[in-house]
Amino acid sequence: MTQIIGESIPRVDAVDKVTGAAKFADDMQFGPGLLYGRLVRSPHAHALVKKIDARDALALPGVKAIATGADTPGYIGLYLQDRHIFATDRVRYIGDPVAGVVATSEEIAEQAVKLVEVEYEILPAVTDPLDAIKPDAPLLHPDLGKYTVANFIFPKPGTNISNHFKVRKGDAEKGFAQCDVIVEGEFRVPQIQHVPIEPHIAVAQAEQSGKITLWASSQSPFAQRNLIAKALDMSQGDLRVIAPYIGGGFGSKAGVSMEACAVVMAMKVQGRPVKLRLTREEEFFTTFVRQGLVARTKIGAKKEGKLVAMKTEYYWDAGAYTEYGVNMTRAGGYSSTGPYEIPNVHADSYCCYTNHPVGGPMRGFGMPEIHWGIEQLMDQLAEKLEMDPRAFRLKNCLKTDSDVVTGWKMHPIKLDECIEKAAAAIDWGKKESASAPHKKRGKGLAIMWKAPAMPPNAGSSSYVRLNEDATITVGLGGQEIGQGTHTVMAQMAAAALGVPVSWIRIATPVDTLYSPYEWQTVASRLTWSMGNAVVAAAKHARQQILELVAEHWNEKVQDLDIKDGNVISYKSEQSLPLHDMVVYGLPKEGDCGWRGGPIVGRGNFMPTYVTGLDPETGQGPRAVVHYTVGCQAVDLEVDTETGQIEILRVAAAFDVGKAINPDQVRAQMEGGVVQGASSAIFEKLDLREGKPRNASFVDYRIATSVDMPHKIIPIIVEEPQDDGPWGARGIGEHAMVPTAPAIANAVYNAVGIRLPSMPLSAERVFLAMQEK
Amino acid sequence: MSQHSITLTVNGTTERATVPSNMTLLTMLREVLVLTGTKNGCAAGECGACTVLLNGEPVNSCMVLAVEADGAEIVTVEGLAHSAPDKAGEAGRGHTSPVTTGETGRGHTSPVTTGEDRWGLDAIQQAFVDLTGVQCGFCTPGMLISARALLDRNPHPSEAEIKDALRGNLCRCTGYTRIVEAVKQAA
Structure with missing residues (x-):
């Protein structure tokens, strides 16, 4: 068998991507029932929202619904729940979503956006962090002390500081006193944007049963499911997120940004899918x-x-x-x-x-x-x-x-x-x-x-399922965002199982209904974390196969191995190909029944040692x-x-x-x-x-x-x-x-x-x- | 909005469509003909993700009205394998599916096994596969079309000519290095 780990095999997604076959969120087909959304955004950096009048917009033919903060008054957020899906009483940046228009075409939705009248009371804006920390700075979040927050984040209520991390190691002052040379400086880094070539896109469909499906260009289908479900006070089990190929993320498609807006808009037009696609202009400043x-x-x-x-x-x-x-x-x-x-x-x-x-x-x-x-x-x-x-x-x-x-x-x-x-x-x-x-x-x-x-306990999981011909379906929840993770996972699964890498099929798109849990595709953590889960799942499947064949040959598991897709015995030097037996099992001698059954391995990984x-x-x-x-x-x-x-x-x-x-x-x-x-x-x-x-x-x-x-x-x-x-x-x-x-x-x-x-x-x- | 009936050739097939005056070629390809390989990255002619060949010339299809393409010959990424001039008439054209069936064929025709041209890929597509000219894949269709157009008019471009031909196609993943190498290989 050729070496798999450390081998520069071509990407498993390359052919799909060079032929135009790879499906991105905007490529999914939803039929003539599809509706389109556009967002009404704040033109002010800081203002109170006094009144929203959507009557003229709703009267425009083709407009189906308008969602506002009144539809979802709760908060959403990953580590600190400080954000509304749509603004309620206040907007805090130029582009803050205030309302979402759903219409039969993007053009009509765009027209209707201009008809939504929002009355603002403009507040002084803070646009420099050094101004934000001044005692007399206008407060952006007067309710900071009431927000739900992770236990390793330390907000300072009554200020504009939402986290303060301190290091006090040794004695810096004494240390400087011992120094022969000291340098110091002030450095500034401006905001920049990720600029994925694919803009953010989300399509949501809400059924009367209460079930919701979201198709999104997402690095984080499971985190989106979790955060949106919590914000809408619904079960994670009733929110399904499907994440096809994504056209670059770089972090911008992690967590939740505009996807929650699409979900709330879809809830206003039950049964019909609503597509929300950001323009390139919006992409530059309204997600992350x-x-x-x-x-x-x-x-x-x-x-x-x-x-x-x-x-x-x-x-x-x-x-x-x-x-x-x-x-x-x-x-x-x-x-x-x-x-x-x-x-x-x-x-x-x-x-x-x-x-x-x-x-x-x-x-x-x-x-x-x-x-x-x-x-x-x-x-x-x-x-x-x-x-x-x-x-x-x-x-x-x-x-x-x-x-x-x-x-x-x-x-x-x-x-x-x-x-x-x-x-x-x-x-x-x-x-x-x-x-x-x-x-x-x-x-x-x-x-x-x-x-x-x-978080200290961000987890990964995987399944490894064998098919009749011994091709292997690897289930995982990490997203292929261009970094090549699905290729690397195929290599790991093949190596851990003992089969050629060409037998591996990665189960895509990631779908929270069927795919095993993965925290998020962020932090350069998949090779390590999801890799550990995939290897564990492959080893679990391998163990089941070895036990089956050991019983069949009346040998010991430790004398057997899987090499290049065949179970072999180092003791009896027998060999048996994987196909058929990994689904149908093996016949007992003398036509007196069967042993085994479809092989499915499972594995997970979570670091347990971070304090x-x-x-x-x-x-x-x-x-x-x-x-x-x-x-x-x-x-x-x-x-x-x-x-x-x-x-x-x-x-x-x-x-x-x-x-x-x-x-x-x-x-x-x-x-x-x-x-x-x-x-x-x-x-x-x-x-x-x-x-x-x-x-x-x-x-x-x-x-x-x-x-x-x-x-x-x-x-x-x-x-x-x-x-x-x-x-x-x-x-x-x-x-x-x-x-x-x-x-x-x-x-x-x-x-x-x-x-x-x-x-x-x-x-x-x-x-x-x-x-x- | 007035409607127009147009006829054009797309990837070698004659297509008729009725389109409104303001519909772009990009929208027609993606939403009327459901050829979604061509991508929409900015809708402003700036990123190149929607590049297609219009009568052999690379254009940003978001900047062309569908009615302007009446009578034209269009090639999109889906038609690249078919349009390769040196491959015309070869057997197996269009059989690009990596999935195989049959008990003897298991796995061995998967895309991961090969550096060979097994699916009738155009040389530029094959080079992108072989040299990892692809990451997220969103700029790839436009990039391939611009590269194909370059090689059609200049079969042996210099590195500077390759970079210049691709300057209208933005890529955020690869750093362009392997894309340029792939075009060199395909030349």
Whole structure:
């Protein structure tokens, strides 16, 4: 049998996707009964809703119903229930849904939206997190103290702070007193958007029986089922979420955003499906955006180059609702130091309500934002110490058994190897000339860490069902969002069972009625968590098969094995193919009946060892399941006449534990590098008084084929994870985390300027060079 | 809205449709002909997900009215395998299903087993499969069409020409590297 684990087999979904056969939510057919929805959205960043008059809209021929906050007065949210499905008494950002119109066509619904009259009383808006925390700031959520909240989130009622995570480790003040060199700075990260090429789409159908079906472009069918059912006070068993292929998520399609609106709208027109499809303009600011960040950080070291103390304040510009964002603040807190061993840490991570678009999960979950400042300060510190940035990081970075900021000992990792390999791949230390006299060349690097951020008990489950011909249907609840997870799961199931990978069929689309539970497709957790569940299910099926054949041959299970789809005996050297017997069983000798029956394996996985942290110190036995670490090194040129950055080479080295499919791992690194570079150089959601000014592809530029680095060098490092399948850890998000600060450090190396905020657009780089 | 009766060729088949004046070619393909392989990413001509061949030229079908396509020849992603000029007349065309039946064939014709052209895929489709030019797959149909159009007019493009031909097709997953490599392989 050929090797399956560690083999770069082609993606199992590739043929469907290149032939146009792959079905996305907007491709599902609902027949002539389909109705269409459009949302009435707030034009104000902060206002009270005094009155909604929908009479003219309802009178428009073709309009079937209008849903408002009066239909669902309750709250919804993942970690903090601070959000209404439709606004009730107050709107908190431009785009906040106030009402949903259902009509026979999108055009009629759009017309009717304009006829819904909403009377607002405008309130002062808060559009900067540093203003939000002022004592006299207008309160966005006067009821913050009444909201239901997870026990590891700490809101401050009576303020705009919906979570405060603290680290008090060692004594930062005393630590700074011992330092020979101290650097500090304020760094800003703007809101950016995920920009999946597929906009959000949801189709909902509510039956008179009370059962509801939701088809959605969703990373989180089970979380959507759970959160929407709770908000509507219905049984999870009566809400069915079907999630076909999704055209990119990056976090924007995790949790619940617009999907709940579609459900409530469908409840107003029972029996008929309602399709709600966001426009590209809506996509930019009405689902989730990446939170903004203001970071004020100070770091000190001894003259021999050892880090001693860090003090940092992270003010997250979390937007109007922070039901998901509060956990980014927590992640920013428990990972506040970056991947460094620092004995004295004083960190505060504040989740600040602002009248901005809703901050939510995005690839990296707080880590690209905090590493932007940390990794530039580390370079500044190295410069003051007259140390090479690579050597400085090798000296201070986390290694196996290092003290982690939350009081845990680092599990086995090879961050040092990532640094060495990434640096070597761009000829670190070698001065190279620019391609033209008006260009300057520079090199920079940055390191990172990131843990899956999730509740301590986020679980996965799977079934492995054998078919007559011994093809195998693998049931799972994790979504294929482009990251290749279904390919990797096929490899794991095949390897654990002992069959060729071509026999595996992944049961898609994920359907909460039939698919086994999965918390969410987020946090780069599926390879590890869902992988463990799939392996457990495959092993369970395998055990049943071996027991059946052992009885049939009158041998012992431990003498048998499944190889390449055949049960074999190492003792008697017999062999039996799997087909038929895995459904029909095997005949007993002498035509006196049968044994066995259809084989179905089941498995689950849930981490059981994550503990709480002390709310005053952020210290505890184990904050997270594990960290994936890595390094990126960038070689670039800056055009001194235009400020334009041209990336020549990026080396990306990550310790993934074990690459189940090395080619897919490399593809994640490449895509992450380009998304990271795009965020570093182009992207910013331009918000003025809460109003987005660039909500289109013309005005909000993302990297195109001509912007990509000339060369991306992905490097796989493997120090196995003790509880990962074959030692694997996640890689989906990580590749985006160090890209922006590595570019910033390379730009400094090239032209001697540092911009404390993203993006490093040509204009801003040019102006900074002029001012220098 | 006045209605228009149009006739056009889509993936080699003659289609007649009655469409309102303001219906785009994209909407007609997706909602009237139910060819949903062509994607709607922005409806503003900016992302390229809806790219189709109109008389051999790549166009954003969201920017073309259906009535403008009257009499035209359209190729969508569903028709790529059929439209490959070097494959015309080959047996097995269109049998793109990865599912097989029969006891001897179990599993062995699955898409995961092969780097070969087994389903009559166009060379550009096969290259996207072989080199992982696909992640989420939403930009893929438009990307394939733009790449096919490039190779039809320039069978041996340089890397710069490939990147330039794809600059109107946004991809957020792959970082474009493997897409560019796939076009090189298919050339």
